[in-house]
Amino acid sequence: MILIRLFVTLVAVLAASATAAQCRDEVHENKSFTICQAHMGQDLRLFHTNAEGVPFGQFFTLSNTLKSRAKQLLFAMNGGMYHPDLSPVGHYIEEGVEKQRVITSEGPGNFGMLPNGVLCINDQIVKVFETNNYLSSAQNCNYATQSGPMLVINGRLHPRFIKDSTSLNIRNGVSVDGDNVYFVISNDRINLHSFATFFRDRLNAQNALYLDGKVSRLYAPNLGRSDFGWPIGPIVGLVADLK
Numbered sequence: 001m002i003l004i005r006l007f008v009t010l011v012a013v014l015a016a017s018a019t020a021a022q023c024r025d026e027v028h029e030n031k032s033f034t035i036c037q038a039h040m041g042q043d044l045r046l047f048h049t050n051a052e053g054v055p056f057g058q059f060f061t062l063s064n065t066l067k068s069r070a071k072q073l074l075f076a077m078n079g080g081m082y083h084p085d086l087s088p089v090g091h092y093i094e095e096g097v098e099k100q101r102v103i104t105s106e107g108p109g110n111f112g113m114l115p116n117g118v119l120c121i122n123d124q125i126v127k128v129f130e131t132n133n134y135l136s137s138a139q140n141c142n143y144a145t146q147s148g149p150m151l152v153i154n155g156r157l158h159p160r161f162i163k164d165s166t167s168l169n170i171r172n173g174v175s176v177d178g179d180n181v182y183f184v185i186s187n188d189r190i191n192l193h194s195f196a197t198f199f200r201d202r203l204n205a206q207n208a209l210y211l212d213g214k215v216s217r218l219y220a221p222n223l224g225r226s227d228f229g230w231p232i233g234p235i236v237g238l239v240a241d242l243k
Helices: 002-019 059-067 131-137 192-202
Strands: 022-028 031-039 043-047 071-078 092-094 097-100 117-121 126-130 143-147 150-153 171-177 180-186 208-213 218-220 235-241
Touching (some): 022 192, 031 192, 031 218, 043 092, 043 117, 043 143, 059 071, 071 180, 117 208, 126 131, 150 171, 150 192, 171 192, 192 208
Antiparallel strands (some): 022 031, 031 180, 043 235, 071 218, 092 097, 092 143, 117 126, 117 143, 150 208, 171 180, 171 208
16 A cells, blocks of 8 residues: 555656746856756647737736636746737747748848747757758748747857847747757846857757847746736747646
8 A cells, every 4th residue: 555655646746747847047157047948748839829819918818828728837938029019020830830931031130130040849849940951951840930040059159149249138048958948038138149158058058049138028937927018929838737
């Protein structure tokens, strides 16, 4: 009987750890960051609009919608750049449906600072691609979001980043290392060079993608955090069955 109870307890612990959101705060070069870690095989998704085609806009709106479907939002952050009407700036796929094509041309702002990249999510992989590599790989993504610039490219910082740049913002981005997916938001206003350095030096990222800055926000209930502000466009989040 004791062995049975121990087995049941172990199964429960393993099940809980498999769905637990792992968000934590870290300090790097005197700057504060929050890292939320997902694992391959977990239910990682992109969200933009509800069944009526209205953008969720806020984390609490998305969380309440998921609860009505017996799901819970373990963590989330804004998942790519968007226009004033909250539509995605770049390539966007949700539940296998392409809502915005791939943008390959250079342009103004951070998005157009080539190379930019695509976060691709399907049942087999979660991966950050440089945009041209994404196109040549012909990936079938259940979810995809294009943003830019790439922060780290094959282990090197984006060549246009300036170490002493005075362009300072709260920023968020993503990298993948093996079975681990890292979503990071800075808690201090920093430049792109410093943000990219965190991915390269702290997370050993070979490829990392900038998601956005200035509007960057995080939903991390295990840290008691649910950032609020102007409505946001695409949202990337980790989902699990509601307990």
